[in-house]
Amino acid sequence: MSRNLTLTSLACLTLAACGTPQEQCISRNTDEYRTVSRLLAQVEGNLARGYAWDERVVTRTELDFCPAILRNKDGDRVLVQRSCWRDVADTERFRVPIDPVVEQRKAENLRGRLAALRPNAERAVQACRAAYPEEG
Structure with missing residues (x-):
């Protein structure tokens, strides 16, 4: 559950990079995680379609x-x-x-990288929320 909230927060904050200090902090500290996540989505889309754009x-x-x-x-x-x-x-x-074998290998590598980055991204989100609590 917490992981899903974190991932949702990361996706929302991508769109609001110039938002609150908390959002800016999260955006700054999760850049690589978001990049790898975006690349994985692109590769999975290529595999689902059978071609790339x-x-x-x-x-x-x-x-x-x-x-x-x-x-x-x-x-x-x-x-x-x-x-x-x-x-x-x-x-x-x-x-x-595309070569489906190569794309599948890319997807597996990106999933592994995403799993390795996830703990640090989650810690960064928690630290930013603690450092910049939002009123609401």
């Missing part, structure tokens, strides 16, 4: 409107919108084949 930046050209300063017949400067071509960068996700 990767991203690449794709540049395309699109027609847009660009401001331009022209002079009218009286010589006054006038701001107008002209059509122009602009390069736009998009991030594209694509599937990457």
Whole structure:
């Protein structure tokens, strides 16, 4: 039960890294635990899907409107919108084949690392809660 509360606290605090002093303390002291946990979730997702996701930046050209300063017949400067071509960068996700044996080995190694980090992370959470009690 305590372990589940600790893990839930760690997940919630990931989102609130700039929160209370207690949350900042927990976030600072459980960074490696959260990183390994995130990597394990990613590897388990890859195994469940049968492939991994990767991203690449794709540049395309699109027609847009660009401001331009022209002079009218009286010589006054006038701001107008002209059509122009602009390069736009998009991030594209694509599937990457995985080797299930290698991914399973990664998952086992990450589970072992997570188990080794858990006691220190739990102690850090308890110490931060003691050092920075929240009123509520």
